[in-house]
Amino acid sequence: MLTYITLSNNGIKMPKTISAPLNYAGIDDETFIKEVAKELSFPIIAKDNFGSLGKEVYLIKNYDELVAFEKDHKFSAHLYQEFIESSKGHDFRIIVIDDKVVASMKRCNDNGDFRSNVAQGGHGELINLPESFKEAAEKAAKILNLDYCGVDLLDDEEGDPVLCEVNSNAFLQEIERITGKNIAGLYAKQIVDALK
Numbered sequence: 001m002l003t004y005i006t007l008s009n010n011g012i013k014m015p016k017t018i019s020a021p022l023n024y025a026g027i028d029d030e031t032f033i034k035e036v037a038k039e040l041s042f043p044i045i046a047k048d049n050f051g052s053l054g055k056e057v058y059l060i061k062n063y064d065e066l067v068a069f070e071k072d073h074k075f076s077a078h079l080y081q082e083f084i085e086s087s088k089g090h091d092f093r094i095i096v097i098d099d100k101v102v103a104s105m106k107r108c109n110d111n112g113d114f115r116s117n118v119a120q121g122g123h124g125e126l127i128n129l130p131e132s133f134k135e136a137a138e139k140a141a142k143i144l145n146l147d148y149c150g151v152d153l154l155d156d157e158e159g160d161p162v163l164c165e166v167n168s169n170a171f172l173q174e175i176e177r178i179t180g181k182n183i184a185g186l187y188a189k190q191i192v193d194a195l196k
């Protein structure tokens, strides 16, 4: 949520996102959930605020599923988000070191899952990264003040970048395999140069 608030306030396009209120008392009031259903149209993405490898990201198809999800997750911090349907099953993973893109790949999942994570069956493909995607990734890394990060970008119906999330500890295996680049080495060099 903090990433969403910071980036969307600094001109980075992200899916419309609504933070769930913390629930300490086990209240089952549906007022908030009804607002979510009104603001976002189904299917709706839901995420635990802390999660990785696509494990805590869900696609909610209707109101009954939304109520069930809220019941299951009411005691943990979570959010609801507009589903960028044009990006179903694929996204763009971009590694930025020192505010510069050093590697990128398209991640595609052919097994029908909306999530493109390698851990969910996705695989990397080589692409020529459009300039607008490069600019969005570099701008996000700069705003968040990250010396190393993996930016996940979705593409909207016009093919423009929509930022999904920024990973401070993005895995390297698939992107090194696809691009043949020694990303760990580039990051090690950045650290040594910064120390000097």
Ligand SMILES: Nc1ncnc2c1ncn2[C@@H]1O[C@H](COP(=O)(O)OP(=O)(O)O)[C@@H](O)[C@H]1O
Binding pocket: 015, 045, 047, 051, 052, 053, 054, 055, 056, 057, 081, 082, 083, 084, 085, 087, 088, 089, 090, 091, 114, 115, 116, 117, 152, 154, 164, 165
């Ligand atoms: N709002 C969204 N619209 C469409 N696809 C999404 C959306 N949010 C996430 N996804 C898909 O789910 C994957 C995992 O979501 P992400 O927020 O990156 O969580 P994680 O930290 O688990 O990787 C993304 O790479 C993307 O393929």
Ligand SMILES: [Mg+2]
Binding pocket: 054, 152, 165
């Ligand atoms: Mg991700």
